[in-house]
Amino acid sequence: MQKILGFAPLDLECYRRTFTHRSSNKVDSDGNPVNYERLEFLGDAMLSAVIAAHLFREVPSGDEGYLTKMRSKIVSREHLNELGRDLNLVRFIESKIAPVHFGENVHGNIFEALVGAIYLDRGYRYCEIFIEKRVIEPYVDIPRLEGKVISYKSLLIEWCQKEKQPFHYDVFEDNGNDGQRMYGVKLSIGNKVVAKARATSKKKAEEKASQRAYFAFQEKINKK
């Protein structure tokens, strides 16, 4: 858990609640249900605020409509599910039903709940640090969100060809313990693995690995 958070949790109770599914039917001493659903509400609000502040700072030319649109792309259900799935948060869930029956949105819901727990445990500043590390740094790519970059795979291949660097995508099945078929990919350039990724389709995994490699090489590529 500490590895995922990047800091030491203080109040473990918040995190325990993050991973308590409503099917466990837990209640507190006042009879209120104990599960992660209220934390989702809190985490969603913190996520929206942190992303709003990030976009406000990073895109001084964007007007209100632009900022709103970019934020909704970042905090889209699909994207949050991807974030939660990447961290494989479902493995921590305590529940009376099998993980297969959680549905797709459980990944994003737990991710939001985790942000809510961080707020309760350590306050807004730690939400910022966590979101910076887990959302903004690896995923918030403004040209891509604006639709200016369609495929990182094609950008990367183009670059490798120009540089006469051999490249190879090594794709393999890598199923999660949530029973879903997943694919892993290792991207090598010049015989060195430069990026790894995991996603629900081969294409998505390749794209994600390409994006990671692209960011790692970005300075090099931009110099060309």
Next chain:
Amino acid sequence: MQKILGFAPLDLECYRRTFTHRSSNKVDSDGNPVNYERLEFLGDAMLSAVIAAHLFREVPSGDEGYLTKMRSKIVSREHLNELGRDLNLVRFIESKIAPVHFGENVHGNIFEALVGAIYLDRGYRYCEIFIEKRVIEPYVDIPRLEGKVISYKSLLIEWCQKEKQPFHYDVFEDNGNDGQRMYGVKLSIGNKVVAKARATSKKKAEEKASQRAYFAFQEKINKK
């Protein structure tokens, strides 16, 4: 300004921007428009986060749906307009068009922008302090939002009659400098003014004064 904020502003530029209307056509050195519209986006996000955290703490029995509904009542356009109008924020606006042409939503928009400016100037913690003082303390009344209390005026009158206290609503016209017809009211109980309020109708002003008096007397009333 400091009186409204409740603390000393550090970066005056943020607040100057809060009160710059788009009609002033200002631009910064990069050609980006300088007005309060981007700050509205930021302030709205901070307001939502602070109110979410408040409701989360205050209503431990409320589920996700309840919390979402309560928050949207608090941050409704109508309510934000009321908040901005009460502080008479429009008087600070720098613009090339007459205040009468701003439209009704200008009050709420400027209020949101002010919260955004506070975030930029002093960070999340000061947004919390400001929202606590200007939104939560005077206005966030959970029973009322839940629709359990329909009229504070009738609650108050009932109490005065039980207590055999004479009461009097003194209503007068009190137009703002935004050219709108407004009403002021002074509520006296036992020959002492116990609350004042100002609103767009006589009825609203009386209700607001009654609510303020009710909160002031709440302990007394609850003991009965």
